[in-house]
Amino acid sequence: MSGETELPVPDTADVRSGPEVAPELLSVLPLLGEWHGEGQAAGTGGDHRFGQWVRFAHDGRGFLAYESRTWRLTDDGKIMGPDVRESGFWRPVGEDDVELLVVGPDGLVEIYVGTARTTTSWELTSDVVARTPDAPEVSRSVRLYGIVEGALMYAIDRAVGEGELRPTMSARLERLR
Numbered sequence: 001m002s003g004e005t006e007l008p009v010p011d012t013a014d015v016r017s018g019p020e021v022a023p024e025l026l027s028v029l030p031l032l033g034e035w036h037g038e039g040q041a042a043g044t045g046g047d048h049r050f051g052q053w054v055r056f057a058h059d060g061r062g063f064l065a066y067e068s069r070t071w072r073l074t075d076d077g078k079i080m081g082p083d084v085r086e087s088g089f090w091r092p093v094g095e096d097d098v099e100l101l102v103v104g105p106d107g108l109v110e111i112y113v114g115t116a117r118t119t120t121s122w123e124l125t126s127d128v129v130a131r132t133p134d135a136p137e138v139s140r141s142v143r144l145y146g147i148v149e150g151a152l153m154y155a156i157d158r159a160v161g162e163g164e165l166r167p168t169m170s171a172r173l174e175r176l177r
Helices: 025-026
Strands: 033-041 048-057 064-073 079-093 096-105 108-118 121-131 141-147 151-159 166-175
Touching: 025 079, 033 064, 033 151, 048 079, 048 166, 108 141, 141 166
Parallel strands: none
Antiparallel strands: 033 048, 033 166, 048 064, 064 079, 079 096, 096 108, 108 121, 121 141, 141 151, 151 166
């Protein structure tokens, strides 16, 4: 038994297999795939390193399904346990505009709007941030994504209340497939 669940309508993180790629995905197509690497995070518990796996997949329709899992690392690279986890959807709108819907188990739901700055970079700003009573006090957020020399790099800045945006997470991820 492989551990994989076979679904009657598969999705894929690969342009060479699975459903035909919808034409609407052209502005976000370079993200398609699985990525792995390390990054830095800042928070109330202080700065820390993390490892990360990200998957962008499609099922033939005009959006990418997004899944991200991180794990906290010690300064010397030992795994300490699970960290931030989120999932969502990248929704291209028109030629260069993009919407991103993200939800995490910490009770934060974010809707971003943005644009493809180039064929391999995207800038997104929160349009709506909703949170449960015990979720982090995030009032707005900006995400920058780019593929540089084959690596997916990103930075997330967040603000609390009327405060300034502050760096929250950034990473460099290499393509697994």
